[in-house]
Amino acid sequence: MPRAKQICLVSGCTSVTVRSGRCEEHAPPARKSWDRPSARNRSRPGDWSSRRAKVLTRDRFTCQKCGTRENLQVDHLIPVSRGGSWDLDNLWTLCGRCHALKTYYEDRGR
Incomplete structure (x- = not known):
């Protein structure tokens, strides 16, 4: 009705x-929020998906901290917000748990 x-x-x-x-x-x-990239992704390079694939392959689809092969994410060794770059040598593979812990300890250190 x-x-x-x-x-x-x-x-x-x-x-x-x-x-x-x-x-x-x-x-x-x-x-129209979809028209504007978020502040953290404004500097993301256009070839991000290929860089991500290269990092995962280089790290053999394994978390570089605990060795698991599940829930993998690509993370910055030095965050972009702290002067890190999007270069392959500043990226590594972490599982979701290790990534969350790393981010937590980085945020506490601010």
């Missing part, structure tokens, strides 16, 4: 709502 039309939440406006309880005139602009 369709919903009944409602009037705008803005005081004194009697127009019908279109989005977020407001009429077209008072509705906030639509956000």
